[in-house]
Amino acid sequence: MESETVEDGVLGGRYLYCIIDSGILYNFSRIGIEEEEDVYTIPYMDIGVVVHDCKPAAYESKDEKVIIDYVQKHNNVVDVVFNKFGCVVPLRFNTIIKEKACNSNGAIEKWLAEQYTDLKIKLNEVQGKEEYGIQVFLDRGWCIKEILSKNERIIKLKEKIETPQSSGHAYLHKQMVEKAIGKELEEMSSRLAREVYSLIKKYSTDTRLEKTKKVDEKKIMLLNVPCLVERGNVRGFREELEKLSINSIYIRITGPWAPYSFV
């Protein structure tokens, strides 16, 4: 949306944080990216958009730290709005609409009118729900102990390398034990990941399977799943997950968050 009348350096832009399911006028004060600008709502029918006034230009910097700070401030506003209104559709960092005049909301209202149906659908999809981040870890040492004490084939192989034998045989038998443990560990991880993911799916209206990360030598990350959970189901969900946090499995739950991963 181009502006022809707003001069450079004038606050002819609106920086958009998120959409709310309420047509209320509300001022959150100066909690946003711009320290000098209020964060407030612009209502349209029964929905609203949370904004601050800005220059009609994207927030950019060559310094990565500055960008991270912008994004954190953006997310912080979305979290504050989420805690206040309970239902938000977060918008991407650097969503800016240019107005034709500083005191005009014409462009933003036009945008809201065009997007109204889609935004209502998205708001309905996340109504009464919260996003949680679930990360599931497996204790590698505990699993290897289990495998070494219960897997018959590996026990036999291990016995073989413990009996005196020539160096070439000993080396390859040791490699065979390591390979067998690795394979068993992989199967164990895959089975546990499926079990925990089934439970997460049972309690969630939507999930995203994200890439797992390498943690350290001691832990294996089995799952990294943002999920959308109905508020009424959160307690039961947490209790079920906590029951799984025994022996070898450690579950990290973060949230509630605004539904960043699902809109």
Added chain:
Amino acid sequence: MASIELGEGDLKTNLLGLVVALIEIIKDILNLQAIKRIEKGKLNDEEIERLGNALLNLERVIDEIKEEYAIKEAVKSVRRELDNSVEDILGMEKILEQIEDGVRNS
């Protein structure tokens, strides 16, 4: 496209780390091939001993080089980067699909 970050440290160390990491990977592949042949009963005792000793010696030499040139961390880092790149290219999507399929079929 996947890339391997060599970091900003000494270029020689990083380059040597990369070379040794690649040799280590080749040694791991040879180990796997040897195990497969043993499991299929394709090697007699003498061949197992010879192959085992050759691979053991290779491992010792690699360890000595890592020690001598203080490149243990550099090798580890290259292998970690390579693992991540391989996962990016072909691993993760397949693993994620398997989890989804497993849950659907259970």
